[in-house]
Amino acid sequence: xxxxxxxxxxxxxxxxxxxxxxxxxxxxxxxxxxxxxxxxxxxxxxxxxxxxxxxxxxxxxxxxxxxxxxxxxxxxxxxxxxxxxxxxxxxxxxxxxxxxxxxxxxxxxxxxxxxxxxxxxxxxxxxxxxxxxxxxxxxxxxxxxxxxxxxxxxxxxxxxxxxxxxxxxxxxxxxxxxxxxxxxxxxxxxxxxxxxxxxxxxxxxxxxxxxxxxxxxxxxxxxxxxxxxxxxxxxxxxxxxxxxxxxxxxxxxxxxxxxxxxxxxxxxxxxxxxxxxxxxxxxxxxxxxxxxxxxxxxxxxxxxxxxxxxxxxxxxxxxxxxxxxxxxxxxxxxxxxxxxxxxxxxxxxxxxxxxxxxxxxxxxxxxxxxxxxxxxxxxxxxxxxxxxxxxxxxxxxxxxxxxxxxxxxxxxxxxxxxxxxxxxxxxxxxxxxxxxxxxxxxxxxxxxxxxxxxxxxxxxxxxxxxxxxxxxxxxxxxxxxxxxxxxxxxxxxxxxxxxxxxxxxxxxxxxxxxxxxxxxxxxxxxxxxxxxxx
Amino acid sequence: xxxxxxxxxxxxxxxxxxxxxxxxxxxxxxxxxxxxxxxxxxxxxxxxxxxxxxxxxxxxxxxxxxxxxxxxxxxxxxxxxxxxxxxxxxxxxxxxxxxxxxxxxxxxxxxxxxxxxxxxxxxxxxxxxxxxxxxxxxxxxxxxxxxxxxxxxxxxxxxxxxxxxxxxxxxxxxxxxxxxxxxxxxxxxxxxxxxxxxxxxxxxxxxxxxxxxxxxxxxxxxxxxxxxxxxxxxxxxxxxxxxxxxxxxxxxxxxxxxxxxxxxxxxxxxxxxxxxxxxxxxxxxxxxxxxxxxxxxxxxxxxxxxxxxxxxx
Numbered sequence: 001x002x003x004x005x006x007x008x009x010x011x012x013x014x015x016x017x018x019x020x021x022x023x024x025x026x027x028x029x030x031x032x033x034x035x036x037x038x039x040x041x042x043x044x045x046x047x048x049x050x051x052x053x054x055x056x057x058x059x060x061x062x063x064x065x066x067x068x069x070x071x072x073x074x075x076x077x078x079x080x081x082x083x084x085x086x087x088x089x090x091x092x093x094x095x096x097x098x099x100x101x102x103x104x105x106x107x108x109x110x111x112x113x114x115x116x117x118x119x120x121x122x123x124x125x126x127x128x129x130x131x132x133x134x135x136x137x138x139x140x141x142x143x144x145x146x147x148x149x150x151x152x153x154x155x156x157x158x159x160x161x162x163x164x165x166x167x168x169x170x171x172x173x174x175x176x177x178x179x180x181x182x183x184x185x186x187x188x189x190x191x192x193x194x195x196x197x198x199x200x201x202x203x204x205x206x207x208x209x210x211x212x213x214x215x216x217x218x219x220x221x222x223x224x225x226x227x228x229x230x231x232x233x234x235x236x237x238x239x240x241x242x243x244x245x246x247x248x249x250x251x252x253x254x255x256x257x258x259x260x261x262x263x264x265x266x267x268x269x270x271x272x273x274x275x276x277x278x279x280x281x282x283x284x285x286x287x288x289x290x291x292x293x294x295x296x297x298x299x300x301x302x303x304x305x306x307x308x309x310x311x312x313x314x315x316x317x318x319x320x321x322x323x324x325x326x327x328x329x330x331x332x333x334x335x336x337x338x339x340x341x342x343x344x345x346x347x348x349x350x351x352x353x354x355x356x357x358x359x360x361x362x363x364x365x366x367x368x369x370x371x372x373x374x375x376x377x378x379x380x381x382x383x384x385x386x387x388x389x390x391x392x393x394x395x396x397x398x399x400x401x402x403x404x405x406x407x408x409x410x411x412x413x414x415x416x417x418x419x420x421x422x423x424x425x426x427x428x429x430x431x432x433x434x435x436x437x438x439x440x441x442x443x444x445x446x447x448x449x450x451x452x453x454x455x456x457x458x459x460x461x462x463x464x465x466x467x468x469x470x471x472x473x474x475x476x477x478x479x480x481x482x483x484x485x486x487x488x489x490x491x492x493x494x495x496x497x498x499x500x501x502x503x504x505x506x507x508x509x510x511x512x513x514x515x516x517x518x519x520x521x522x523x524x525x526x527x528x529x530x531x532x533x534x
Numbered sequence: 535x536x537x538x539x540x541x542x543x544x545x546x547x548x549x550x551x552x553x554x555x556x557x558x559x560x561x562x563x564x565x566x567x568x569x570x571x572x573x574x575x576x577x578x579x580x581x582x583x584x585x586x587x588x589x590x591x592x593x594x595x596x597x598x599x600x601x602x603x604x605x606x607x608x609x610x611x612x613x614x615x616x617x618x619x620x621x622x623x624x625x626x627x628x629x630x631x632x633x634x635x636x637x638x639x640x641x642x643x644x645x646x647x648x649x650x651x652x653x654x655x656x657x658x659x660x661x662x663x664x665x666x667x668x669x670x671x672x673x674x675x676x677x678x679x680x681x682x683x684x685x686x687x688x689x690x691x692x693x694x695x696x697x698x699x700x701x702x703x704x705x706x707x708x709x710x711x712x713x714x715x716x717x718x719x720x721x722x723x724x725x726x727x728x729x730x731x732x733x734x735x736x737x738x739x740x741x742x743x744x745x746x747x748x749x750x751x752x753x754x755x756x757x758x759x760x761x762x763x764x765x766x767x768x769x770x771x772x773x774x775x776x777x778x779x780x781x782x783x784x785x786x787x788x789x790x791x792x793x794x795x796x797x798x799x800x801x802x803x804x805x806x807x808x809x810x811x812x813x814x815x816x817x818x819x820x821x822x823x824x825x826x827x828x829x830x831x832x833x834x835x836x837x838x839x840x841x842x843x844x845x846x847x
Contacts, residue, residue: 014628095618100612105635281585350589
């Protein structure tokens with residue numbers, strides 16, 4: 001069976017057959033036909049009449065009919081398709097059928113493809129049917145397009161772009177479905193955080209961030225070219241500012257830029273789903289893959305930020321805002337990465353037992369079972385390089401960049417060490433203790449500092465001055481507001497020292513727990529032989 | 535065919551299996567017996583590669599499950615304790631999906647499916663939707679799914695749950711056929727009687743540990759198990775009973791002779807069939823009115839309870 005041999009792909013066959021029952025197809029087809037009919041009536045009988053001010057001077061009804069069908073396709077594939085992917089994937093897990101596929105000889109890559117395409121098969125077929133309808137409308141009204149072949153090319157490339165975007169979203173739906181397990185609250189919470197992060201991207205998208213190309217906006221902005229060719233007035237979707245289609249100062253046509261940016265994320269999501277199927281107890285990405293993801297995101301962020309301003313300006317947005325976005329992006333990636341790169345108690349123990357079984361002395365640094373220490377070092381190298389690159393582009397002093405880099409690094413480092421300590425210690429069953437510790441350090445101490453520095457007490461309290469240091473909310477904000485003021489440098493170094501001391505302390509605690517587990521694994525190897533009948 | 539060494543399975547808060555050793559050879563039907571929560575399902579899931587053991591070696595057909603997972607699992611059939619099915623598929627479609635998963639060429643699938651559907655007595659349901667099948671039928675369907683790729687190793691977790699007596703007998707026959715084709719079968723159950731008459735080896739699990747394993751005969755010897763001797767008398771007179779008791783006490787292989795409420799005598803018996811013949815002959819010689827004589831051995835259920843009680847003690 002080859003990768004694209006869907007006719008023999010068990011997960012595709014199962015989902016396709018389940019969804020392609022006449023009753024289901026019939027009801028959906030009726031609803032879609034009804035909507036298409038309503039759109040047609042609206043465009044042809046209402047909007048196209050000469051009395052309607054709204055459409056006056058905007059062009060023939062056929063173009064708007066095609067555009068409206070494109071919007072319908074987007075709803076079907078992106079919204080209903082993703083929902084189907086989520087529900088089918090979550091049912092595979094809860095129903096137990098996924099276990100059968102896990103132990104079968106079908107390669108995991110084939111399973112991911114089968115699940116992603118099979119679960120959304122009805123939506124893809126509807127998408128294909130609507131596309132054929134659009135082509136028919138276009139061919140029968142070829143005369144209205146000044147450049148028919150260009151319009152056809154735009155329509156085809158829109159469908160390719162929307163299809164690519166849909167695959168990305170559908171894969172995300174599959175991943176969320178596979179992780180939705182009633183007993184895995186942490187995993188569910190993680191999915192929730194990732195969804196929030198995606199939604200926050202949509203807000204950023206309007207500001208010209210690379211995340212614009214992770215959405216469906218570029219496809220529709222591209223489609224508006226077709227409308228522009230037949231319309232004298234405004235089009236429905238004018239598209240974003242020109243710099244959004246720039247990458248490191250080079251203008252790239254929107255569909256290509258969208259493929260360029262979405263393809264790596266599709267590969268990463270595909271890999272996450274694959275690992276979720278084959279190794280459900282392991283993190284979604286391996287340690288090297290996590291680092292690669294951070295590099296990719298950093299490059300995309302740089303590509304959409306650097307050299308894209310008007311007249312070759314190094315920045316497309318205001319300089320401090322650009323630095324702020326970079327710093328928070330790196331910290332967010334650091335937190336998310338170190339959360340996934342930190343082994344759980346069981347995973348760490350399994351790793352050491354595996355090491356002993358293979359007769360080795362230590363586990364590889366890139367292995368899921370290993371400590372997050374080596375991962376954090378690699379992450380630090382990426383952050384320092386990113387900040388130095390920023391310094392070169394923005395012509396800032398390298399010393400300042402280095403301090404910024406160090407300050408940024410202390411947050412994921414401290415979180416990584418404290419997480420590893422709590423994961424490996426006897427507290428690993430009660431996560432609430434770690435949450436309380438983090439809440440105290442990140443929120444309560446800074447808030448207490450603010451309260452104790454109210455006008456009743458004229459002097460700034462030590463709590464306010466130094467208690468904010470470990471908090472990524474208060475400490476980092478303070479740092480970002482005063483780091484350009486040279487008079488504040490000693491104070492910033494004090495804050496940095498506090499963070500480094502806390503990180504070293506947490507690191508020592510985590511190291512001790514690692515050592516304890518290694519020792520216990522060595523001791524357990526000497527258990528008594530099992531009583532069995534000869 | 536299956537060799538397990540020092541298997542340990544942990545979950546976040548519990549140790550499900552602890553230091554388990556197993557060796558199941560070709561043609562053997564190995565029954566894993568134990569109460570709920572003994573670790574049977576975790577053991578079978580670890581053997582099937584569904585959960586990652588904390589420690590231990592699992593070798594299936596000579597391949598290490600951790601290091602050569604795909605090679606090891608290619609010839610393994612796994613059936614869980616509840617039947618995972620696609621509700622909206624038809625019976626033949628469901629089997630076709632898993633025939634495809636095991637790379638059975640599309641030209642051969644229909645024939646294989648028809649033959650296995652017949653083997654598990656679901657011929658009349660060939661085109662029925664799975665959602666319309668009863669629990670027992672689904673169980674049989676999943677058994678057919680497990681057997682379609684013709685695996686060399688079968689891992690069955692409580693396969694008889696939900697089956698009616700006729701279907702249980704059919705399943706036993708199917709499994710005996712499978713084992714006779716030189717395949718290894720591991721089957722778990724807490725319904726002990728359903729294993730005792732067709733498993734040729736048994737392991738008794740409790741609280742994550744395999745208390746004992748081997749053939750039923752081995753286990754009986756291991757726990758120094760005694761059979762029961764029942765003597766039925768046609769006349770229940772005191773002197774006859776005393777006379778019979780004295781005859782029984784005359785044999786070293788008889789202990790704890792007591793009167794039955796229903797009449798007759800009951801005694802622990804650790805002798806061989808020849809000893810039983812001698813006892814009967816002696817009773818008849820002494821003109822004791824014996825109208826029935828039964829020599830009963832412990833079944834797996836009795837052994838299990840004995841093992842459990844012994845361990846708790």
